[in-house]
Amino acid sequence: xxxxxxxxxxxxxxxxxxxxxxxxxxxxxxxxxxxxxxxxxxxxxxxxxxxxxxxxxxxxxxxxxxxxxxxxxxxxxxxxxxxxxxxxxxxxxxxxxxxxxxxxxxxxxxxxxxxxxxxxxxxxxxxxxxxxxxxxxxxxxxxxxxxxxxxxxxxxxxxxxxxxxxxxxxxxxxxxxxxxxxxxxxxxxxxxxxxxxxxx
Amino acid sequence: xxxxxxxxxxxxxxxxxxxxxxxxxxxxxxxxxxxxxxxxxxxxxxxxxxxxxxxxxxxxxxxxxxxxxxxxxxxxxxxxxxxxxxxxxxxxxxxxxxxxxxxxxxxxxxxxxxxxxxxxxxxxxxxxxxxxxxxxxxxxxxxxxxxxxxxxxxxxxxxxxxxxxxxxxxxxxxxxxxxxxxxxxxxxxxxxxxxxxxxxxxxxxxxxxxxxxxxxxxxxxxxxxxxxxxxxxxxxxxxxxxxxxxxxxxxxxxxxxxxxxxxxxxxxxxxxxxxxxxxxxxxxxxxxxxxxxxxxxxxxxxxxxxxxxxxxxxxxxxxxxxxxxxxxxxxxxxxxxxxxxxxxxxxxxxxxxxxxxxxxxxxxxxxxxxxxxxxxxxxxxxxxxxxxxxxxxxxxxxxxxxxxxxxxxxxxxxxxxxxxxxxxxxxxxxxxxxxxxxxxxxxxxxxxxxxxxxxxxxxxxxxxxxxxxxxxxxxxxxxxxxxxxxxxxxxxxxxxxxxxxxxxxxxxxxxxxxxxxxxxxxxxxxxxxxxxxxxxxxxxxxxxxxxxxxxxxxxxx
Numbered sequence: 001x002x003x004x005x006x007x008x009x010x011x012x013x014x015x016x017x018x019x020x021x022x023x024x025x026x027x028x029x030x031x032x033x034x035x036x037x038x039x040x041x042x043x044x045x046x047x048x049x050x051x052x053x054x055x056x057x058x059x060x061x062x063x064x065x066x067x068x069x070x071x072x073x074x075x076x077x078x079x080x081x082x083x084x085x086x087x088x089x090x091x092x093x094x095x096x097x098x099x100x101x102x103x104x105x106x107x108x109x110x111x112x113x114x115x116x117x118x119x120x121x122x123x124x125x126x127x128x129x130x131x132x133x134x135x136x137x138x139x140x141x142x143x144x145x146x147x148x149x150x151x152x153x154x155x156x157x158x159x160x161x162x163x164x165x166x167x168x169x170x171x172x173x174x175x176x177x178x179x180x181x182x183x184x185x186x187x188x189x190x191x192x193x194x195x196x197x198x199x200x
Numbered sequence: 201x202x203x204x205x206x207x208x209x210x211x212x213x214x215x216x217x218x219x220x221x222x223x224x225x226x227x228x229x230x231x232x233x234x235x236x237x238x239x240x241x242x243x244x245x246x247x248x249x250x251x252x253x254x255x256x257x258x259x260x261x262x263x264x265x266x267x268x269x270x271x272x273x274x275x276x277x278x279x280x281x282x283x284x285x286x287x288x289x290x291x292x293x294x295x296x297x298x299x300x301x302x303x304x305x306x307x308x309x310x311x312x313x314x315x316x317x318x319x320x321x322x323x324x325x326x327x328x329x330x331x332x333x334x335x336x337x338x339x340x341x342x343x344x345x346x347x348x349x350x351x352x353x354x355x356x357x358x359x360x361x362x363x364x365x366x367x368x369x370x371x372x373x374x375x376x377x378x379x380x381x382x383x384x385x386x387x388x389x390x391x392x393x394x395x396x397x398x399x400x401x402x403x404x405x406x407x408x409x410x411x412x413x414x415x416x417x418x419x420x421x422x423x424x425x426x427x428x429x430x431x432x433x434x435x436x437x438x439x440x441x442x443x444x445x446x447x448x449x450x451x452x453x454x455x456x457x458x459x460x461x462x463x464x465x466x467x468x469x470x471x472x473x474x475x476x477x478x479x480x481x482x483x484x485x486x487x488x489x490x491x492x493x494x495x496x497x498x499x500x501x502x503x504x505x506x507x508x509x510x511x512x513x514x515x516x517x518x519x520x521x522x523x524x525x526x527x528x529x530x531x532x533x534x535x536x537x538x539x540x541x542x543x544x545x546x547x548x549x550x551x552x553x554x555x556x557x558x559x560x561x562x563x564x565x566x567x568x569x570x571x572x573x574x575x576x577x578x579x580x581x582x583x584x585x586x587x588x589x590x591x592x593x594x595x596x597x598x599x600x601x602x603x604x605x606x607x608x609x610x611x612x613x614x615x616x617x618x619x620x621x622x623x624x625x626x627x628x629x630x631x632x633x634x635x636x637x638x639x640x641x642x643x644x645x646x647x648x649x650x651x652x653x654x655x656x657x658x659x660x661x662x663x664x665x666x667x668x669x670x671x672x673x674x675x676x677x678x679x680x681x682x683x684x685x686x687x688x689x690x691x692x693x694x695x696x697x698x699x700x701x702x703x704x705x706x707x708x709x710x711x712x713x714x715x716x717x718x719x720x721x722x723x724x725x726x727x728x729x730x731x732x733x734x735x736x737x738x739x740x741x742x743x744x745x746x747x748x749x750x751x752x753x754x755x756x757x
Contacts, residue, residue, distance in 0.1 A: 134600060190256055
């Protein structure tokens, strides 16, 4: 037996127990409230309040809205996850360009229809507009890509910046596997050179 | 003549590693050339992005791909590059190959699989052939794999059990999920014989390998404990420890150069910096997994081999095999269950480990003449959460689902039920419409032609698959599963591939002789699944390991 296994066993065993406890108890509303009040104290990064991120975050919030007992896009750090993913040097840039271009198209359409940018729309207007762009192939691919990254933010390992403290796993009573990846073993650090490719 | 090595093995998976280990232990100088990187236990975590959603263990399709040729609605064969379709045919390009990522369902073939043509006669449109060796000749090597690789299980009496030379497996079965008891109970009622599935998973430590830690994430994941019997953990680490085996990762062999006498003299490869290198050896062993093995031989023209190595009669690439069958799922809904039963079914970690081989040979008038059938293997739905969530991203009308409807579906999918899956394995009959050739347009990043794969199947495969599927759905119904859904199709599972260089006694209809040596190249062997003339009705890995140990003994002399 090597060092890694014994180091791993006690600490992770305790973590597993803690997690199992929370699973059996059902999804704790209190936990979500607690993480939200903690999050309020933190200053969002500057990029977050500028486009394309501002619009992308608004689309994510529409796709994955928060409720008292449901972690929303903000709670799962979906925009941080997306930022980490597309700004990763291992990324090939195609997704990034497509996502950014889409923000321009969406806001052009939004202004054309309502005179307002997407973030200024109310919820029914947002729904209408997004369902409208879903009709075109490019719009549909753009939304699909964003939705995929929301689901990854919800359920991929917290090491990638989403799913803080496993909040997405807890919400869905999902038991992750061990050992979990440390930061120096993120997928893009495992082999060199690895370039980005998203699988279907 | 001086050689860099005695033996050069191309490909480090289940076909190459037994040769490397056996010959290194015998004192030969061995080099293993592997296209991918050398990842170790310390690189494997339960990280869904690394395992299944990014190209970490397989090439980026823009760099290296295949062209898949399928039949269109007009009946024409049309090729589509996988970089365009996204249909990835790579299975694990790293030291140890795809055996790093297998589930390790380990079944032997049965005697009947070695003589399909004699047992059941010809089938129109299929190139069914007996093997040039019998089960008796391979049996000692199946047994050897049990200890060399580490197979856990329990032998039980069974009407279709194959003979074995030892009373039981060297390792006890893995821990079992409570679902296994439910399967057993319903099988008893239906008169079926549920079998504990043998696994290439250690249940006790062996040398430097730890026993299974039951994370619940096994198939598709690299193993961090070393319990999974990958070619790397089980064999190559030991081969290197002999001091006689060198492994060169990032060595992509693009050609085997041959001389005027027709012998292979060197393996030419691109290194990590895309620089051309070559290595000479007395004997060459190719084991790149079926599609790439055929591609390499076809690409390796020489003065005596104008159409590629071992291709005098145009046989290389022909009679490619996948695994036919299908799969199904049933829901075990927690509502209405006792808390205790629900909690038991929610268990994550132990394995379901049940298979059915009652119809390995079908004796049923309703089906027709006595025929070759297959195996049904049971497992829980894969736990990957992103993959699971992606299944509710679109509705039945293919519209994207978001907002509260998405969240409701996620909650239901993750928390309402346990899902039992089954997979059907039956013979993929060899036909003239399933083969590997070189594509005339598409090239990889090193500018060599990629493999073009025609993926035609035989209708008989579907008939057998449907028969087994009926039995499997009946069992799930009996177990009280709800919403049982299944599919049987001729779509090839790209991770279960063999054939292309079948072995046989006639050089005009086979590529390799009974020793897996090329008929017309005396110092060339093929030891991956390419040799199989017919594939049997189980996953291939155990047979590939066993045959590679057999051929290694032949090379050793």
